Amino acid sequence: MSHNLNPPRRNFYGRSHGKTMRASQKEYLAEDLGPLTLKGVFTEENPERREISLDFAGGKPLWLEIGFGGGEHLVHMAARYPDVHIIGAEPFMNGVAMLLGKIRQAAVGNLSLYPRDVRELFEVLPPACLDKAFLNYPDPWPKARHHRRRFVTQDHLQPLARLMKPGAEFRVATDIPDYVRQTLEEVPPAGFELVKQAGLGAAWEDWFSTRYEQKALREGRDPHYLTFRKL
Template identity: 75%
Template structure:
């Protein structure tokens, strides 16, 4: 099949925010100067219409970890700094969060990170099978209204592609302060190919967990964190 005959990449609805408050001058500087060297090439449909699997030689043979929706980036940078033996990818479409992360990366001088500033489903399209050995989903958008629950990450449209790119035995961590999100995660994640290994509440997070600003906000507002650990079958 010639390149001109290839089907176009799948068009998807995206419901989350991509922009927030006006960026500070420092954040504009990070985006202008620091993003491009860290951005994974060949993820978007425009750059890779054939959806050819990514060349992961950038990992140098190290295990690959993925954080879906890294918020302000404190967890992602903490994990990169504490685990120089791995390479991490952070996927996040929210420009303000990307700018905050870039500032933290510059301050911490970590180098074992790559970024996808967009929809993680585009990344799933081009990650090789069984290439990811750990996944983090921290305080995802809860989409609290019942009619919006299908937009949550813990639905087959996200979980089945995630299962394809995760290796057998890979760890999948979920942190949330929304009880109904826990309910849906426990219902939807196992059928996608993951087994529940651990379910814990406030005060029993993972040993390497850095409390994030989202968690601190939840605690201030009287909501209890939940920590779920799954493994890929």
């Protein structure tokens, strides 16, 4: 099944590479990224945008983390829930390299990666395949003229909603009050209902505090935890 024979050319905001990587990180990318990368998602591999098989998940419930940063939360969840398969999507190769090091250390095997724009993944996953999705400390794009670049816009949320099963959980964590505002405004119209809105000290029971959250706390910004359910 093809959803879009001519996928639109997208603006990509930000950098795919940051500071220089350590030799070990370059080794992780060279040796480990290929086997963990989902097949048939890159436009070069699948220009017709055919729907990919979920065989890689081995029949397990499928979760998605959108922008996993350094991978702390992703590896924590994979280790805690071995009977789930988790996809991590992250376009910044420094974060991907950090994650690969953590995967080696934790020896988890129930992970797949997509090291580019998550919207390309949205195009080829089958509908209603996700049981849970995470958006942890996304880029805040603080300037008003850049708010359309945030993930919590209909251009991102509607394709995500198509992939989520009825009743599936969508979690958002952010330390930016205006991001909370936009999330509360934009997520429900995409087909979700707000289940819970919590603050500092009231995260999810299985939450793993990331380096981004620790930085926010050091700088005096309080985290917000939003839980939505797909209708």
